[in-house]
Amino acid sequence: MTEMPSSGRAPLPLLDTDVLRTFVAIAESGSFTRAARQVFRTPSALSMQIKRLEETLGQTLFVREARQVRLTPEGELLLGYGRRLLRLNEEAVTQFLAPSLEGRVSLGTTDDVGSRILPGVLAQFARSHPAVQVDVVVGGSRDMLVRLEAGELDLVLSTGGMHDPSAHVETVHSEPLVWAGREGGVAAQRSPLPVALANHGCPWRKLALDALDRAGLSYRIAYTCEHCAGQQAAMLADLAVAPFPLALIRQPLRRLDGDILPALGDYQVALVRRDGLGGAGEALAERVVEAFRDLRG
Structure with missing residues (x-):
């Protein structure tokens, strides 16, 4: 029998899941002490784990400062890999144990929020829990919360503040809301200012109108639409400007x-669970929270 030629290269080292969990905990908490409480070890034990990890990879992963630690560029790169590896490990163990x-x-979401995280969430959830059927409903936050209160939805990703007091509410994301318009366009120079807004009840609408009123600017609501795609269309045609999440602005x-226009500040996304949510709903909620954590990272 002919033997296969050896490449002569030593096998690459394997990353230990326990060490990766420690690394992610330190990165997310910004402190060895806080991370030690999370993983039930001493700070000195965590320091030894990170030292071995840095030796294995030949890279410095943290910059240690007086009151906190922060990631180096190499550490930031590893954080993304670490989160994915831990998630994949969890999926594999869940599948068998x-x-x-x-x-x-049933999950309700607005279109701007759902489009960013749902593809990955649904794909991962289907792999780990193939027997669970997920129904996704897209609409305005106010309508989704009414349906949750009526028992028609289990989870809602909401950008509004009207929450059923019996529901569990968790803020999962925050980002700047800014004014946007077409590159090279003239809509922002028109008077009164033409503005494209979502329907009543949308927090973007309230933030925009309050800011314009405080600044004393003359404006007219040129377009009102249910979804942010309508705002995009008005901006692309240079017919209006609109309040828009910074992360969604594309050429x-x-x-x-x-x-030119008054600051709008940040807006928050909340995950709202109905009272008495079962195991399948809690598992999906956990995936959603992880997806937003990865979005921030």
Whole structure:
């Protein structure tokens, strides 16, 4: 029998899941002491783990400062890999050891929020819990919360503040809301200012109108639409400017300079669970929270 030629290269080292969990805990908490409490070890034990990890990879992963630690560029790169590896490990273990979940979960979301995280969330959830059916409903936050209160939805990703007091509310994301318009467009120079807004009840609408009123600017609501795609269409046609999440602005749209229009501040996304949510719903909620954590990282 002919032997296969050896490449002569030593096998690459394997990353230990326990060490990766420690690394991610330190990166997310910004402190060896806080991370030690999370993983139930001493700070000195964590320091030894990170030292071995840095030796294995031949890279410095943290910059240690007086009151906190922060990631080096190499550490930031490893953080993304670490989160994915831990998630994949959890999926594999869940597939074999965790009780099999079955049933149906309904999730309501606005289009701007859902489009960013749902593809990855649904793909991962389908791999780890193939027997659970997930129904996704897209609409305005106010309508989604009414349906959750009526028992028609299990989870809602909401950008509004009207929450059923019996529901569990968790803020999962925050980002700047800014004014946007078409690159090279003239809508921002028109008077009164033409504005494209979502329907009543949308927090973007309230933030924008309050800011314009405080600044004493003359404006007219040129377009009102249910979804942010309608705002995009008005901006692309250079017919209006609109309040828009900074992360969603793409060419040929651009952020308008802060000295032209008043600042809008940040807006938050909340995950709202109905009271008595079952195991399948809690598992999906956990995936959603992880997806937003990865988005921030």
